[in-house]
Amino acid sequence: xxxxxxxxxxxxxxxSGIGYETAKAFAGRxxxxxxxxxxxxxxxxxxxxxxxxxxxxxxxxxxxDLSIPDxxxxxxxxxxxxSLRTWxxxxxxxxxxxxxxxxxxxxxxxxxxxVESLTILSSxxxxxFKNTEGTQLINISSxxxxxxxxxxxxxxxxxxxxxxxxxxxxWELKEHGCKIRVKVLAPAATKTEFGKIANDVPEYxxxxxxxxxxxxxxxxxxxxxLYDSNKTVGIVNRENFMFELKEPQFDYAGxxxxxxxxxx
Numbered sequence: 001x002x003x004x005x006x007x008x009x010x011x012x013x014x015x016s017g018i019g020y021e022t023a024k025a026f027a028g029r030x031x032x033x034x035x036x037x038x039x040x041x042x043x044x045x046x047x048x049x050x051x052x053x054x055x056x057x058x059x060x061x062x063x064x065d066l067s068i069p070d071x072x073x074x075x076x077x078x079x080x081x082x083s084l085r086t087w088x089x090x091x092x093x094x095x096x097x098x099x100x101x102x103x104x105x106x107x108x109x110x111x112x113x114x115v116e117s118l119t120i121l122s123s124x125x126x127x128x129f130k131n132t133e134g135t136q137l138i139n140i141s142s143x144x145x146x147x148x149x150x151x152x153x154x155x156x157x158x159x160x161x162x163x164x165x166x167x168x169x170x171w172e173l174k175e176h177g178c179k180i181r182v183k184v185l186a187p188a189a190t191k192t193e194f195g196k197i198a199n200d201v202p203e204y205x206x207x208x209x210x211x212x213x214x215x216x217x218x219x220x221x222x223x224x225x226l227y228d229s230n231k232t233v234g235i236v237n238r239e240n241f242m243f244e245l246k247e248p249q250f251d252y253a254g255x256x257x258x259x260x261x262x263x264x
Contacts, residue, residue: 007134008058008082010034012066012121013091015042017192018140021220022088024050029224032058034079037091038065066091066117067109076124085132086227087125089118090140094155094198103200107154114158119165126169130178136227137180139166143188143238146249155198159186163233167248170232175254181230185223188236189213212241 009026013019015037023035027050035043043061050059060082064075092114095106122137129135144152145159163184170182191213195204206213214222214236222243226234231245253259 006032006083007085008032008034008060008079009086009088010036010079010084010125011088011090012036012064012117014046015039017194017216018187018190018219018223019088019090020046021216022090022223025220025224026086027054027057027059030054030057031085032060034060034062034082034084036062036064036066036075038063067112069112069116069120072117072120073124076121080124080128084125084129085134086136086138087121087129088138088140088223089121091117092140094142094144094152094194096151096155096198098151099153102154106200110155111158114155115161118162122165122169126173126180126182130173130180133179135180137166137169137182138223138227139182139184141166141184141186143186143236145184145186146235147238152198164250167232167250168252170248171252171254183226183232183234185219185226186233186235187214187219187222188238188241190219191215214241 009031011019011023011033014023014035023033023046027033035046037043040063047059047061050057062075062078064071066072093110095102095110118139122139125137139162141162142159144156145163148156163186166182166184173180173182189210191206195206222234226245229245232248233246234243235246236243
């Protein structure tokens with residue numbers, strides 16, 4: 001495939017896991033990249049790995065802590081002048097615990113990253129690029145963004161927000177005839193650093209804990225399938241672990257007579 005040396009794909013949370021593999025997948029398609037995460041050394045390693053295979057690409061890295069929502073505004077301001085084609089909000093982390101026992105400082109940080117910063121970056125990108133042909137916004141949710149999982153209630157609630165926000169945004173932009181496509185990817189168990197962080201443990205055995213899971217590279221392939229499709233939702237079925245492309249899953253009121261009627 002011919003390289004696209006004018007357009008950029010933005011990926012948050014690119015220092016490991018799904019974001020790391022997604023960066024390599026888009027590089028394989030000839031896309032220049034703008035990558036952000038908290039760990040500079042991981043981003044530098046990813047940049048060198050990509051350039052060793054695709055030396056003509058432009059790989060820009062930015063160190064950003066999206067648990068501070070103001071940083072989302074600063075990050076966007078730094079890169080908005082680039083010719084952006086695709087924005088992937090992948091940054092996020094989870095938590096396993098009962099609501100009565102969960103660490104509220106950790107939960108607060110999780111909501112800042114998974115909900116606030118994602119909403120800010122989605123809104124800014126859509127504001128500037130909604131009528132740019134060929135643009136896409138893909139937000140990473142979870143199968144837990146469509147199913148409530150025991151001991152992960154708050155995490156699932158945050159991902160329900162991501163799923164509902166993204167599906168609703170897709171409807172809104174479609175109704176206004178905008179050119180951008182907005183989509184949500186909902187993986188199930190994926191072998192990443194997620195397990196360690198969510199459980200606050202130094203090591204996490206996916207084989208023992210889940211038995212069935214996907215690798216980050218497999219989920220990056222799912223993301224590309226979603227990117228290439230005309231569907232809004234890409235979701236992993238938690239029962240058989242098959243990846244499915246679907247229309248929006250939540251009910252949408254559309255032009256219901258019961259909606260707010262605003263005079264313009």
